[in-house]
Structures are given as C-alpha cells and as structure tokens.
Amino acid sequence: MESLNKLITQALWFAILLLLGTFGAFLLLFLRVIYCWWISPIRVYRNLRENGFGGPTPSFPLGNTRKVFVYWLGTEPFVYVGDGEFLRRISSGVAGKSWGKPNVFRKDREPMFGINSLAMVEGEHWVRHRRAITPAFSKTNLKAMAWSMKESTNNMLDQWTLANSNISPFEIDAERELTALTGEIISKISFGISYENGQKVFEKLKALQAELFKSNRLVGVPFSEFFMNRKQTLKAQKLGKEIDQILLSIIDTRRKSIKEENNCQGDLLGLLLKANEENNGDESMDKMLTIRELIDESKTFFFGGHDTTALSLTWTLLLLALNQDWQTQLREEIRDVIGDGEVNFTSIAGLKKMGWVMNEVIRLYSPAPNIQRQTREDIKVEENMVIPKGTNIWIDVVGMNHDPCLWGNDVNEFKPQRFENDVVYGGCKHKMGFVPFGFGGRMCVGRNLSTLEYRIILTLILTRFSFTLSPNYRHSPSTLLTLRPTYGLPLLMQPISATHT
Ligand code: HEM
Numbered sequence: 001m002e003s004l005n006k007l008i009t010q011a012l013w014f015a016i017l018l019l020l021g022t023f024g025a026f027l028l029l030f031l032r033v034i035y036c037w038w039i040s041p042i043r044v045y046r047n048l049r050e051n052g053f054g055g056p057t058p059s060f061p062l063g064n065t066r067k068v069f070v071y072w073l074g075t076e077p078f079v080y081v082g083d084g085e086f087l088r089r090i091s092s093g094v095a096g097k098s099w100g101k102p103n104v105f106r107k108d109r110e111p112m113f114g115i116n117s118l119a120m121v122e123g124e125h126w127v128r129h130r131r132a133i134t135p136a137f138s139k140t141n142l143k144a145m146a147w148s149m150k151e152s153t154n155n156m157l158d159q160w161t162l163a164n165s166n167i168s169p170f171e172i173d174a175e176r177e178l179t180a181l182t183g184e185i186i187s188k189i190s191f192g193i194s195y196e197n198g199q200k201v202f203e204k205l206k207a208l209q210a211e212l213f214k215s216n217r218l219v220g221v222p223f224s225e226f227f228m229n230r231k232q233t234l235k236a237q238k239l240g241k242e243i244d245q246i247l248l249s250i251i252d253t254r255r256k257s258i259k260e261e262n263n264c265q266g267d268l269l270g271l272l273l274k275a276n277e278e279n280n281g282d283e284s285m286d287k288m289l290t291i292r293e294l295i296d297e298s299k300t301f302f303f304g305g306h307d308t309t310a311l312s313l314t315w316t317l318l319l320l321a322l323n324q325d326w327q328t329q330l331r332e333e334i335r336d337v338i339g340d341g342e343v344n345f346t347s348i349a350g351l352k353k354m355g356w357v358m359n360e361v362i363r364l365y366s367p368a369p370n371i372q373r374q375t376r377e378d379i380k381v382e383e384n385m386v387i388p389k390g391t392n393i394w395i396d397v398v399g400m401n402h403d404p405c406l407w408g409n410d411v412n413e414f415k416p417q418r419f420e421n422d423v424v425y426g427g428c429k430h431k432m433g434f435v436p437f438g439f440g441g442r443m444c445v446g447r448n449l450s451t452l453e454y455r456i457i458l459t460l461i462l463t464r465f466s467f468t469l470s471p472n473y474r475h476s477p478s479t480l481l482t483l484r485p486t487y488g489l490p491l492l493m494q495p496i497s498a499t500h501t
Pocket residue numbers: 118119120130300301302304305306308309312362366367368370371372435436437438439441442443444445446447449450
C-alpha cells in the first residue's frame with residue numbers, strides 16, 4: 001500500500017514537472033518570439049531613428065506593405081501611388097484637362113520642355129495643344145517618317161561595318177550609339193531633314209540636357225536655386241536662349257517656305273506650321289499654336305522623343321544579348337514576315353514577337369520610371385476619402401511593373417511570352433498596373449512614333465548583326481528622369497551577311 005502511495009506521489013510530481021517544463025518551454029518560445037519580432041526590431045528601429053534614419057511608419061507584423069502613402073520633396077507633399085486599383089479609382093472619370101503637373105517641377109523642367117508645351121500645359125490650353133499636335137502623329141505622317149528612320153539607322157550600321165572591317169567581333173557602346181541615332185532621327189523628323197540648323201539645335205539641346213543632368217536637384221527645397229552651381233545654371237539658361245533663337249529662325253524660314261511653296265516637308269514642325277497656316281494664323285482658332293508654343297513643342301519632341309526610345313532599345317539589346325534564344329526567335333520572325341522585302345511601316349507591323357519583347361523590356365526597365373501629376377479638382381476616392389485640389393501625385397511605374405501581386409512570382413524574369421495571349425497587359429492582374437506610356441487623356445502622344453522607330457531600328461540591327469554582352473559591361477541602372485545604364489552598354493557585334501533594304 002505504502003509503495004503504491006509512493007508511486008502515485010512520484011507520478012504526480014512527474015506530471016507537475018512535465019507541466020512546468022512544457023509551460024517553461026512555451027514561455028521561452030513566447031519570449032523568444034517577442035524578442036525576435038518585436039523588442040529586437042524596435043531597438044534597431046529606435047537606434048536607426050536616433051542616428052537620423054527615417055521612413056514611412058511600419059505596421060506590425062507586416063511592415064511597410066502600403067502601396068499608397070504620403071512622402072515629401074522639400075516642402076511639397078506627394079501622394080505616392082504604387083497600386084493599380086487606387087490609380088483606377090483616382091483616374092476614372094477624370095478628363096485629361098483636369099490633370100496638371102506639379103508646380104515644383106516647373107522651374108526644373110522649363111529649359112527642357114518650356115512652360116508652353118503639351119507636356120506642361122493644363123486645362124483648356126492642354127486641350128488646344130493636344131488637338132493641334134495629335135494629327136502630326138497620324139498613320140500617314142508616321143509612314144512618311146519611317147523612311148528617315150531607316151536611312152539614319154542604315155548609315156549608323158554602315159559606319160560600324162566600315163570602322164571595324166578587320167575586327168570580328170567588334171565592341172560598341174550601344175547606349176551611346178542608340179542615343180545619337182535617335183537624337184539624329186528626332187531632330188530630322190521634328191525640325192526637317194534638309195535644314196542645316198537642325199544639326200545645330202540637336203547639338204545644343206544635347207549640351208543643355210548634359211548641363212541639366214549635372215545640376216543639383218534639390219527639388220522642392222525653398223530657395224534651392226541659391227545652393228545650385230551658379231555657373232551651370234547660367235550655362236543652361238544661355239543654351240536655352242540660343243536654342244530658342246535657332247528654333248525661331250527655323251520656324252520663320254519654314255513658315256515662308258510653306259506660304260510660298262506649300263512645302264511642309266512632312267516633319268512635326270512643318271505639319272504644325274501647315275495646320276497653323278490652314279487656320280490663317282488666327283490665334284483664337286482651336287488648333288492654333290503661337291510661335292512661343294511651337295518653340296516649346298519642338299524642344300519637348302526632342303527631349304521626350306529620343307532618350308526614351310533610345311533607352312527602350314538599349315535595354316532590349318541587353319536582354320537579347322543575355323537571352324540568345326529570343327535574339328534567334330526575333331531574327332527568324334523577321335525572316336518569315338519580311339523576308340527579302342522592304343522594311344517599312346506596313347511590313348514591321350506584322351512582327352508580333354517583337355511587340356511582346358518591346359512590352360516586356362519596358363516593363364522590366366521602364367524608360368519613364370514614374371509619372372507625376374497634380375489634381376486640378378477634388379477627387380473622391382471613396383466615401384470618406386477625398387484627394388484635395390492641388391495635391392501632387394507620384395505614380396511609381398517601376399514599382400508596379402515589379403510587383404509579384406500583379407505579375408506573379410516570375411515578375412523579375414524576362415518572359416516576352418507573357419504578352420502572347422494578352423498583347424496589351426501581359427497578364428497583369430490589374431489593367432492600371434501596366435502604364436508605361438501613362439494613362440487617360442494625357443497618355444504619351446508619341447507612343448506610336450516610338451514603337452515604329454523601335455521596330456525599324458531593331459529589325460535592321462538584328463538583320464545585320466548578332467551580338468553578345470561584352471565582359472566590360474557593369475550592371476547599374478540609374479534613374480535621372482529616365483532609367484539608364486550608368487556605365488553604358490558595351491556589346492560585342494558580329495556581322496551577318498544578308499542585308500535588308
Ligand atoms: C519608349 C518611349 C516613350 C515612353 C516610355 C514614354 C512615356 C511617356 C509617359 C509615361 C508620359 C506621361 C503621361 C502621363 O502623364 O500620364 C509621356 C507623355 C508624353 N510623351 Fe512620351 N514616351 C515615349 C516616347 C515619346 C516620343 C517618341 C514622343 C514625341 C516625339 C513623346 C512625347 C510625349 C509628350 C508630348 C507627352 C505629354 C503628353 C500630354 O501631357 O498630353 N514621348 N510619355
């Protein structure tokens with residue numbers, strides 16, 4: 001009996017110890033979880049804040065997952081938008097003329113785009129500019145521009161061949177070559193091929209762009225102009241004035257030639273001047289642009305129209321150098337669709353895979369990485385949420401293009417085939433999640449021109465050369481208005497014998 005009691009007592013003690021042990025283990029686990037997920041991160045967070053590091057307030061336990069929040073550029077608050085659904089809600093029903101551009105960028109961008117260009121104007125002015133400019137990008141006009149694009153590209157490729165006839169493969173900096181090529185093309189199709197001053201404008205605009213990129217960018221900080229490099233600012237202003245002067249003299253000569261010979265040469269400036277003449281110079285007319293506005297539009301075409309296209313081609317060559325199977329597929333498609341025929345507006349339209357590749361490239365490396373807008377009226381987002389008039393909005397195009405919730409876990413992979421069954425959105429889960437050319441009424445006016453140019457240049461390069469990445473390439477994409485490779489794109493080029501005309 002006594003031994004039974006002893007056994008029961010021992011069993012009881014064992015059960016109590018087991019309970020205590022389990023409880024202790026759970027307590028330790030709990031404390032460890034609290035320490036790892038809460039105490040330790042808070043300590044690191046406080047430590048970082050004390051050392052001057054900040055950022056948006058996190059929420060426990062998800063951290064910073066919000067895709068819409070407010071941040072500041074100097075003294076200017078911006079609503080950051082990285083969410084397609086939110087973008088749909090703030091943009092549906094809002095007309096193009098009801099969107100403005102943040103005031104804070106006006107001064108900064110003025111030497112490049114002027115304040116009277118389509119990219120900068122607002123309200124009824126924007127409606128007038130858009131109506132005047134859209135016809136210049138019509139199918140008929142684009143067809144005529146294709147010839148200039150082809151000529152300049154073939155000249156560049158001939159020079160590559162000539163300069164490297166004894167070297168195989170030879171190295172080029174594709175970014176530099178493509179930027180020069182698209183700069184030449186845009187100055188021809190903007191200002192007129194036969195006008196010698198076109199070249200001068202091109203050179204000065206390039207110099208201005210370089211000066212502006214060098215300048216200190218304390219955007220939004222009051223009196224920041226006093227901290228800027230004064231010499232650079234003055235140089236940019238001087239270049240700006242010189243460009244205006246040259247453009248003014250080009251416009252004068254072209255106006256006379258249109259009046260006297262009815263010859264508009266088919267370039268953008270010529271087409272806008274012809275539309276002006278048809279309105280008999282009456283500035284109250286719907287589609288009429290003043291001389292000042294024409295100067296600013298010409299600058300906008302140059303800046304908006306060559307860097308973006310050059311970069312979409314540059315990133316394409318990088319990705320095709322890394323994905324030789326796609327380089328081969330595109331070359332085969334060109335052979336099947338165009339064969340020995342002419343490379344022109346109609347023939348390149350049949351290059352489906354090239355369309356997928358272009359979309360996939362501008363998804364992964366968006367030449368215009370963000371879109372900035374300003375509300376010109378209150379926008380009701382939901383019952384108790386209004387974005388007040390005058391609010392700056394920053395739409396993160398790159399962020400949405402790399403969001404696995406929108407594209408799936410293969411979001412960072414180069415997979416042009418995602419556009420096979422969904423040519424426009426590539427299977428993106430939200431229609432407003434893929435906006436490389438903007439959205440609504442203010443969508444890029446030059447997107448068809450850019451697509452045409454992309455296809456012509458890429459077709460001619462692929463037909464005449466195969467290429468691989470040079471060991472000298474250093475991957476370092478950087479954003480300064482556009483997304484570009486910091487150290488250029490060195491490629492090793494190998495000539496292919498057959499050529500297209
Ligand atoms: C890959 C090439 C290009 C890309 C990615 C691109 C992208 C964009 C984006 C994101 C916008 C802003 C739209 C918005 O606010 O929602 C825009 C506007 C604009 N783009 Fe482009 N662009 C390209 C090529 C071109 C070309 C070739 C031209 C002209 C020759 C051009 C002229 C313009 C103009 C004038 C606007 C202002 C439109 C307005 O506010 O009504 N772009 N572009």
